[in-house]
Amino acid sequence: GQQLNQSPQSMFIQEGEDVSMxxxxxxxxxxxxxxxxxxxxxxxxxIALYKAGELTSNGRLTAQFGITRxxxxxxxxxxxxxxxxxxxxxxxxxxxxxxxxLTFGKGxxxxxxx
Amino acid sequence: EPEVTQTPSHQVTQMGQEVILRCVPISNHLYFYxxxxxxxxxxEFLVSFxxxxxxxxxxxxxxxxxxxxxxxxxxxxxxxxxxxxxSAMYFCAxxxxxxxxxxxxxxxxxxxxx
Numbered sequence: 495g496q497q498l499n500q501s502p503q504s505m506f507i508q509e510g511e512d513v514s515m516x517x518x519x520x521x522x523x524x525x526x527x528x529x530x531x532x533x534x535x536x537x538x539x540x541i542a543l544y545k546a547g548e549l550t551s552n553g554r555l556t557a558q559f560g561i562t563r564x565x566x567x568x569x570x571x572x573x574x575x576x577x578x579x580x581x582x583x584x585x586x587x588x589x590x591x592x593x594x595x596l597t598f599g600k601g602x603x604x605x606x607x608x
Numbered sequence: 609e610p611e612v613t614q615t616p617s618h619q620v621t622q623m624g625q626e627v628i629l630r631c632v633p634i635s636n637h638l639y640f641y642x643x644x645x646x647x648x649x650x651x652e653f654l655v656s657f658x659x660x661x662x663x664x665x666x667x668x669x670x671x672x673x674x675x676x677x678x679x680x681x682x683x684x685x686x687x688x689x690x691x692x693x694x695s696a697m698y699f700c701a702x703x704x705x706x707x708x709x710x711x712x713x714x715x716x717x718x719x720x721x722x
Contacts, residue, residue, distance in 0.1 A: 525709040536713040593663035598651040
């Protein structure tokens with residue numbers, strides 16, 4: 495199956511700093527999504543990107559869909575303590591119009607020191 | 609804001625027992641999914657479901673697994689004879705026609721097989 499390489503695996507930053515994480519794939523995806531997961535909770539959708547080259551913002555979050563459709567990055571600006579969590583990228587295929595399953599990266603664990 | 613709900617939040621069962629995990633997807637959604645996440649690992653696709661039939665299933669989704677949409681609101685995952693390695697968080701997800709690039713997850717059911 496398709497594999498997503500997500501980096502870095504973990505990050506330790508000070509409150510107020512900016513952070514960047516990215517995902518790459520050997521295969522093309524139609525859509526890239528970024529999720530945040532808190533311990534014991536389900537993934538929460540942060541940003542969805544569905545056009546190659548698209549740059550989208552959601553508050554302090556900015557994400558881009560790579561022009562080759564094989565990569566994406568997520569930036570968080572001016573981090574705050576509640577940004578702590580695991581961030582996952584996910585690529586979405588469209589297998590004939592009835593299946594939009596996601597392939598997930600391994601996640602980036604973000605720790606923000608106040 | 610509508611959300612995906614799942615019950616129970618935690619299920620403990622003995623090896624060899626049957627379990628049914630329940631989900632209520634967002635009401636106007638048409639595509640349904642089950643994923644699982646073994647502790648500390650990435651989220652993995654199990655099965656997708658559309659128009660009352662399975663669209664795709666992964667290698668993990670063997671003959672011990674089945675899904676059903678018994679009525680207009682519930683979506684269930686049954687594991688017929690649980691194994692120790694089935695212990696994981698199980699997430700239900702859904703997306704709607706026309707906005708298929710946004711997939712929303714439930715809070716998960718933690719399954720512990722002893």
